[in-house]
Structure formats: structure tokens, C-alpha cells
Amino acid sequence: MTEKNLKALSALLIFFLLDVTKPFAYSLATEFTFLGIVLVAMNYPLKTSLILAIIFGYLKDAACMDMGNFNLLEFSAIVTLIHYCLRNFHKKAVKVLLFFGVLVAHIAINNFQINKASYFFSLLFFIHSSVIFLLINRLFTEWLILGLKNDNVI
Amino acid sequence: MYPPSKITSKYIALFLLFALLLVLPFRSFIANLLVAFSSQRLIATQNSSKTIEELEKKNLILSLAIKKSQTVAEENENLRKALAFKEDKKIDIVGVEIASFDPSAWRRLAIINAGKDKGLRDGMFAVDSEGFLVGKIVEVKNNFARLMLVDDPEFSLAVYIGKDALGMLSGGLDAVKIQYIDMNDNVNLNDIVWFKMPLISYPIYIGRVRKINENKNGLFLDVEVKLFSQNPLLKKIFIIK
Numbered sequence: 001m002t003e004k005n006l007k008a009l010s011a012l013l014i015f016f017l018l019d020v021t022k023p024f025a026y027s028l029a030t031e032f033t034f035l036g037i038v039l040v041a042m043n044y045p046l047k048t049s050l051i052l053a054i055i056f057g058y059l060k061d062a063a064c065m066d067m068g069n070f071n072l073l074e075f076s077a078i079v080t081l082i083h084y085c086l087r088n089f090h091k092k093a094v095k096v097l098l099f100f101g102v103l104v105a106h107i108a109i110n111n112f113q114i115n116k117a118s119y120f121f122s123l124l125f126f127i128h129s130s131v132i133f134l135l136i137n138r139l140f141t142e143w144l145i146l147g148l149k150n151d152n153v154i
Numbered sequence: 155m156y157p158p159s160k161i162t163s164k165y166i167a168l169f170l171l172f173a174l175l176l177v178l179p180f181r182s183f184i185a186n187l188l189v190a191f192s193s194q195r196l197i198a199t200q201n202s203s204k205t206i207e208e209l210e211k212k213n214l215i216l217s218l219a220i221k222k223s224q225t226v227a228e229e230n231e232n233l234r235k236a237l238a239f240k241e242d243k244k245i246d247i248v249g250v251e252i253a254s255f256d257p258s259a260w261r262r263l264a265i266i267n268a269g270k271d272k273g274l275r276d277g278m279f280a281v282d283s284e285g286f287l288v289g290k291i292v293e294v295k296n297n298f299a300r301l302m303l304v305d306d307p308e309f310s311l312a313v314y315i316g317k318d319a320l321g322m323l324s325g326g327l328d329a330v331k332i333q334y335i336d337m338n339d340n341v342n343l344n345d346i347v348w349f350k351m352p353l354i355s356y357p358i359y360i361g362r363v364r365k366i367n368e369n370k371n372g373l374f375l376d377v378e379v380k381l382f383s384q385n386p387l388l389k390k391i392f393i394i395k
Contacts, residue, residue, distance in 0.1 A: 031259050051168065054171060063257050064258055064261070076172065110259075116327075
């Protein structure tokens, strides 16, 4: 396993633990694992991101109740969709549009799954997730670039 | 594009892994592993906090008894006669801690570090150290149980509002609401929302009426509740057996 893959695995593990322990209780309306999977899908090849999506989708399903294999299917579909779009569209705004598209779809699917339309919570989720994604995207990219620079120096 | 001709053996292996995970029943094993991990984290503090837990238990029982005496004073003679036929069950409480939460932001479920080993059963109610309702148990395993918090979208419970109005409390991510309250019922802002467990005469308080909307086309009032117990993360939880 390369250093780059190890970084993705450890980042996703931290995100999953954040989701399970909820250090901010319910004041932060976001899902770190979901954001991590999107981030990995945008920065890693299909094979790596699909393996990670399967592992963490399955882990999330195991920790959730009454979810079946919902997260396993959702994460795998997200990764495949993101890679499909990134291969076919090359404009700068594609990543941004993809993120918002996936986020809106995630919100819609979850509202449908709980059989209740939570408008205020959905808006909150959208805003919180966008801000957190912006933050982790920046930090994660810097972390990756730093690793590559160190590799070059050595 | 990903035409079928480009599918390599790696992707076939991935697909097989995917199919294997769908079929094999590893899930309860992973859930047990998560709980074991959290229990290890909690075990260090458990020994030192046993005495505190005992004191908190006594304190909770006393505060519930005070609430009971306040309610009893307001009960009318007929209700007292009716209740006299039922014998009060002695209240038994188990102190538990939250080991982890459901990773989905759309559910309000927690895993607690006690299960069948401590005599917990489905449908038991959880209160915080002040005696306010936190949630109810929905699944019990040998050493852990799943607790559905009051604001979970699937939570529902028959409750009283104020003195005599009855309704169905249902959780929600936007707001906890009470349904099926008749237009003619006497419901006011800041009325206490509470419920009574069978065989136990202590009232368990849930929250206050925050908002009342009159639905012009419907038969019922639309009532929003502000919960007393807002943050289960910071408080010790007790299960009423």
C-alpha cells in the first residue's frame, strides 16, 4: 500500500470515528464519512476509491440500524458516478458541480428513506457539509502535496 | 467511459468482494467490535464513577418522587380511586453510558454499554439525571442496546399535555411535534408535556409546548415541543426497568 493510499485510509478512518463518536453532538449537521468518500473519489483512481467506498460503506451499514446495504450501494454509486463525470467533462467547475449534485442527491435520498421531509435540517446539512468539505478539501490536498514534495526531496 | 470491454480482472475481483459483503453476515460482528472498542474506552472511568452513579441514582429517584407528589396533589378523587386498584411497582434504575452514535446524521440513535446482561428489554425508557425523557430502547443485544432518542424521526409515544389533553408525540429532525390533539382540547403555550409508564405512577416529563398552529382544514392542532433534555452527550443516562 502506497503512502498516498494509506493517507486516504487513515483520513476516512478518522472521519468514520468522528461520525460514530459525534464530538459536536447534533449541533453539526454533516456526515464526515460521506464527505471523505467524495473527496477520495475526486482525488484517487477508480480502483482505490471503489475499494475504500466498499469498506467504509459496509462499516457504516454495520453501525447503522435498519439500513440494509444502503451505504454500501450509495458510496459505490457515488464513486462510479464521480469518476464517470470526471473522465467525460474537463471544465474547472465540474468538481464543484459534482460535489453539489452528489450532496443534493444524498439529502434527497435520506429524506426519502426516513419518510419525512425535513426542510430546515436539509438546508442546515447542505450548508454545514459545504463548509466542512471546503475545509477538509484544502487540508487534505495540502497534506497530499506535502507528501509528494517530501518524496521528491528524498 | 467504461465500456464492458475495459473491465479487467481487478474490477471483477472488486465486484466479487462487493457481492461477498452483501451476502455474508459480518455485520453483527462489526457492531460488537465497535461496542467492545468503546467499552474499553469507558472502562477506565467506570470504576471510579460507581459511587457517583449510586448517588445520582438516589438523587434521580428522589427528584421523581418530588414530581410525583406535585402531580398527586392535582389529581382528582375519581382518578385516585381508579389508580388505587393498581399496585405501584417499585422503581428500578440502571445507570448506563453512551458508547457510540449512529453515524447517519438523519437518525438519532445511540448505542449504550448495557444489554441483556443488565436486564434491559425492548421498549424500556431512558431518562437523564434530572428525570427528563431521553429516549427508548429499540434493540437489545447481550452487552449493548440501541437507544432511540426522542427527536429521532421514527420515535412515537402517547403523551399528556398540561392536565388532561392527550396526543401522540412524534420525533423529527426539524421539530418534535404532537399529533392528534383535538381542536377543543385546552392546550396552551409552555404547558408541560409528560407521560406515565404503566404500573409506575411517576410522571416522566418530556418538554414544554413551544408553538401551537391551528390547521384550518384539519381536525387537529399542530403542536411543537421544546425538549427538556437537549444534549444526551453530556449527561449520564438511566434506564427505568
